[in-house]
Amino acid sequence: xxxxxxxxxxxxxxxxxxxxxxxxxxxxxxxxxxxxxxxxxxxxxxxxxxxxxxxxxxxxxxxxxxxxxxxxxxxxxxxxxxxxxxxxxxxxxxxxxxxxxxxxxxxxxxxxxxxxxxxxxxxxxxxxxxxxxxxxxxxxxxxxxxxxxxxxxxxxxxxxxxxxxxxxxxxxxxxxxxxxxxxxxxxxxxxxxxxxxxxxxxxxxxxxxxxxxxxxxxxxxxxxxxxxxxxxxxxxxxxxxxxxxxxxxxxxxxxxxxxxxxxxxxxxxxxxxxxxxxxxxxxxxxxxxxxxxxxxxxxxxxxxxxxxxxxxxxxxxxxxxxxxxxxxxxxxxxxxxxxxxxxxx
Numbered sequence: 385x386x387x388x389x390x391x392x393x394x395x396x397x398x399x400x401x402x403x404x405x406x407x408x409x410x411x412x413x414x415x416x417x418x419x420x421x422x423x424x425x426x427x428x429x430x431x432x433x434x435x436x437x438x439x440x441x442x443x444x445x446x447x448x449x450x451x452x453x454x455x456x457x458x459x460x461x462x463x464x465x466x467x468x469x470x471x472x473x474x475x476x477x478x479x480x481x482x483x484x485x486x487x488x489x490x491x492x493x494x495x496x497x498x499x500x501x502x503x504x505x506x507x508x509x510x511x512x513x514x515x516x517x518x519x520x521x522x523x524x525x526x527x528x529x530x531x532x533x534x535x536x537x538x539x540x541x542x543x544x545x546x547x548x549x550x551x552x553x554x555x556x557x558x559x560x561x562x563x564x565x566x567x568x569x570x571x572x573x574x575x576x577x578x579x580x581x582x583x584x585x586x587x588x589x590x591x592x593x594x595x596x597x598x599x600x601x602x603x604x605x606x607x608x609x610x611x612x613x614x615x616x617x618x619x620x621x622x623x624x625x626x627x628x629x630x631x632x633x634x635x636x637x638x639x640x641x642x643x644x645x646x647x648x649x650x651x652x653x654x655x656x657x658x659x660x661x662x663x664x665x666x667x668x669x670x671x672x673x674x675x676x677x678x679x680x681x682x683x684x685x686x687x688x689x690x691x692x693x694x695x696x697x698x699x700x701x702x703x704x705x706x707x708x709x710x711x712x713x714x715x716x717x718x719x720x721x722x723x724x725x726x727x728x729x
Contacts, residue, residue, distance in 0.1 A: 409457070416450045416458035420465040427474065439474045440491050447495055451502030463499035467492045518632040522639060525553055529640055533647045542651055546644035553636050554609070554629060560644070561586065586610040611637060613645030680724055684717035 423446035427439045434442075443466040451459035471481055475488055483489065529549040536542045543560050550558035589610035609629070629637065691710040 407454070409455070412454040412458040413461060416454060416462040417465065419446045419450050420462050420469065422446070423466070424469045424473070431474070436474060440470060440495075443470050444495055444498060447499050448502055451499050452506050454503075454506075456500070456503040456507065459499040459503035460496075463496050467495055470495075515632075518636070522632075522636045525549065525636060526639060526643055529643055533643070536647075539648065539651050539655075542644070542647050546640070546647070550637060550640050550644065553633065553640055555633075560613075562648075582610075609637075611641045613641055613648065677724075681721065684721050687717045688714050 420443075423443050427434060427442050431439075447459065447462050447466050450462035468481075470491070471483060471488070472479060475483060475485075477484065529545065532545045532549070533542060536545055543562070547558045547560055589612045691714045695707065695710055
């Protein structure tokens with residue numbers, strides 16, 4: 385379906401940059417091992433000057449550094465390695481895992497507990513940061529789309545704007561399928577619509593009012609996602625992302641779809657209001673025309689009726705000039721009606 389380009393609008397504000405891709409897991413584990421090795425080397429170099437408790441603090445600092453930066457797995461690995469190194473190298477008897485002083489078990493437990501607590505706090509902070517960034521991106525996307533929609537006057541322009549913003553949010557292309565005369569929309573030629581799975585997903589979304597297709601739980605085998613416009617009866621889709629959308633991205637797409645649906649519904653309501661105003665104006669003009677026509681026809685008809693009645697009621701009592709005058713009036717009024725009807729036609 386070919387759509388006209390939306391009218392020029394002020395450039396939307398730039399969206400916040402997405403968060404950097406997370407560090408590969410293997411690199412986090414390698415970094416944890418490196419930090420523990422660096423802490424061990426530092427303690428070994430300063431061994432003559434450090435007490436056992438100082439060594440434990442240095443190793444614990446390395447565990448805290450790993451837990452504050454990486455996931456729980458690397459943090460637990462760093463804690464286990466630090467405990468093993470501390471026991472094997474710095475706790476007598478040296479270079480054995482035997483522990484003569486049971487008080488060191490408390491130190492081991494503290495190091496493990498710190499790793500668990502710090503990694504949990506770090507994960508929570510990271511999730512909160514990602515959620516805040518996604519909310520910021522969603523708000524910026526909604527604002528940019530709303531600002532463009534407010535400048536569009538025609539339905540085709542609204543559709544083009546909605547398709548552009550939805551496609552950008554989904555990382556692909558979006559197509560709005562609008563119902564025609566209460567029936568299902570026609571399928572555009574080519575593209576993902578050639579796939580039977582995509583058509584099934586779009587039909588499912590239209591009939592049931594729930595998303596279907598890729599990145600959803602319904603019809604996940606389809607290579608595109610169909611999202612219904614919840615404010616109206618028209619379905620949206622398919623969206624053709626190059627990758628599976630995350631939960632935050634799906635929420636952004638759904639929010640944009642709701643905004644597009646509201647804008648299209650307002651435009652459809654405006655069109656209905658315009659049609660109603662046109663019908664009212666046409667009826668008013670029709671009434672005025674009929675009223676004027678009735679007045680213009682009533683006058684000559686009354687004259688013709690009166691003259692004909694006089695001629696029929698007393699034909700012998702009228703003088704010749706009076707009969708001629710009445711006949712002349714009938715002729716003139718008839719010609720007047722003929723001209724009036726000719727002008728109307």
